[in-house]
Amino acid sequence: MDTITTLQDILDYVDKHIKDDISPDILAARAGYSTWHFSKVFQWGIGYSLMTYVRNRRLAFAAHELSSGRKILDISMEYGFETHSGFSKAFRRHFGCSPGTYRLHTHCDRPFPPSLPLTNKYLIGGIIMEPKFVTRSAINIAGFAIKTTSTDGENSKAIPAFWDDYMSSGKMENLHAENFIKNHDEYGVCFQVDMETGEFEYVIGVEPIDGAEIPNDYHVCEVPPASYAVFSTPPCAAANFAQNIQGTWNYIFNEWFPKSGYEYAPNCVDFELYDDRCMEDEGKICDIYIPVIKKQN
Structure with missing residues (x-):
């Protein structure tokens, strides 16, 4: 497989196993590379380190779950965060606000499967918004x-x-x-x-x-x-x-x-x-x- 195909397979794997234990070693072995080499390939192709990407995807899935009305602690545990405070800190760093504030103002659909050939510019009425x-x-x-x-x-x-x-x-x-x-x-x-x-x-x-x-x-x-x-x-x-x-x-x-x-x-x-x-x-x-x-x- 070429690099793009390999990376796409890894992205799909992460989404399918988003609630499971995922490590750099597991992902590198699936891709057929050493952990060190695949970490470099992934960083080059995706722009994130392996585990930063995994954490961000878990946060995206957790953000979708917030609209369900379930307890924030239950959601955080389900997506691999051991404590409420650890989840809140990671959520705030990624989304810029607490899970409670996010739940209050907005919701998001279940994350789309990532596709490397696609770009992700968010438009409203044809305008890219800047504050x-x-x-x-x-x-x-x-x-x-x-x-x-x-x-x-x-x-x-x-x-x-x-x-x-x-x-x-x-x-x-x-x-x-x-x-x-x-x-x-x-x-x-x-x-x-x-x-x-x-x-x-x-x-x-x-x-x-x-x-x-x-x-x-x-x-x-x-x-x-x-x-x-x-x-x-x-x-x-x-x-x-x-x-x-x-x-x-x-x-x-x-x-x-x-x-x-x-x-x-x-x-x-x-x-x-x-x-x-x-x-x-x-x-x-x-x-x-x-x-x-x-x-x-």
């Missing part, structure tokens, strides 16, 4: 809040329903008529998950004027200061807006974070910002703010 980077001080928010959970995908139903109620029940009109509003840009903020219960708070709101009196009818909270990678969703018609937003979230966590050199900043929160660009029926855009720090080597 801009900004630093923002703390942001006060006044509006409405719900508590939900990512277990069994409850949040993917509860949050859209929360927005529907906000826009159709008069809450939006009443909020924007208040005299404490600093500007009319709307925030959708996802606060941190309770690691024991999986519950988190989601807030829809606006920035109030500093020092303004806010009626008790409204939920008041603070987004902590952070440096952000800001992704603008591709312009689209109203009918495709929600799909574009979710596609952008999937891109951020499945494609951008692993290659970016950044990771999700601890003790910070992410949010969607809806400004005047969201008001039209065509060309709708929103910004997604992801708090980031440089990865530690």
